[in-house]
Amino acid sequence: MSTASQQNMTAYRFRPNEDTPAVETLQIPTPSADEVLVKILAAGVCHSDLTLLNPKSQMHSALVPAGSFTMGHEAAGVIASLGSNVASTNPELPIGSYVAVYALNSCYKPSCYNCSHGMENRCGALAYGLGSDGSWAAYTAVRATCVVRVPGTPAQIASGVASTATDAILTPYHAMKTCCGVRPEHTVLCVGIGGLGLNAVAIAKRCLGARRVIACDTREVALRLAQEAGADCGATPDSLPGMLADRQLVVDFALDFVGTQATYELCFSAIRCGGTIHVAGIAAPTLSIPPLKAMTKELTFKTSYWGTKRELVEVLQAIADGQLNPKVEMRPMGEVGQVLEDMRNGKLTSRVALYPPAASSTTVSL
Known part of the structure; x- marks a missing residue:
């Protein structure tokens, strides 16, 4: 399978008891057997991120045991590489697929009551960007079961819109x-x-x-x-x-x-x-x-809490069909601190999605 070379990227991360994202240099992740590596085109900013960054909030306290992790739970991008099992288990997800990330990282095990009863949004697993590494970076590795094909190209459905679809x-x-x-x-x-x-x-x-x-x-x-x-x-x-x-x-x-x-x-x-x-x-x-x-x-x-993967498919199709035309502003990921401050002060009039800087060397090797 195609893999990423060990290159670096800038990531914006949660740290316990801190109220702003920490800027760190990390290696681009290599996807495990059941994961895909997604090159991030857009990553949304949500009020939940503000709550997470408030050390006095219940959400912050609940996720302190998770330690540091890359934030960002709304994402859209292109599959850059595949884990060793993905080609056989998820043939509908070849390299180059334009996808949205279903951040809830549900287990989908038959033994899981919520997943087996159509409530995977209540599975209880740590969500990407809310306890495990998310999308405020150039790349993220996620389980193949947690991505949905976007019904169109980035030219047809903008990446900021596709990322916003996953939560907002x-x-x-x-x-x-x-x-x-x-x-x-x-x-x-x-x-x-x-x-x-x-x-x-x-x-x-x-x-x-x-x-x-x-x-x-x-x-x-x-x-x-x-x-x-x-x-x-x-x-x-x-x-x-x-x-x-x-x-x-x-x-x-x-x-x-x-x-x-x-x-x-x-x-x-x-x-x-x-x-x-x-x-x-x-x-x-x-x-x-x-x-x-x-x-x-x-x-x-x-x-209610978030939504299901099936509903995400419906939402993306509604966008493709022209029923929904979300208003999304794109800003560089390096401005995330200002975006959060604008959100805190009620200055935003639309959802904001971030686009990341390029990797510090060449792009992922395929």
């Missing part, structure tokens, strides 16, 4: 389609029009055909982008109650893509009796849900 689109798609079951007769409220929320608006309207999609954010620019993505109307948190009353809108599903007490309570105030609040954001470590108050509306409360 997959996560709201799973929440709305699988967990909530949004259908054409429903009215959906999306609170927080950031990386996930903006894609959620498009998914609800253009993939699931929701009758009405309402966007809510503190930023006027976010509301404008939401309308471009398919929202029927938008409002700031202060003006949302009045708009719902004036237009006599009845909200079936309220999705909180922020995850604070204030945004949860906003969803609660907007949702109809018997409706569903779905929390997909993790900005706060805890939420208070007074049971008696929730009972008065007979609410359903839902959460």
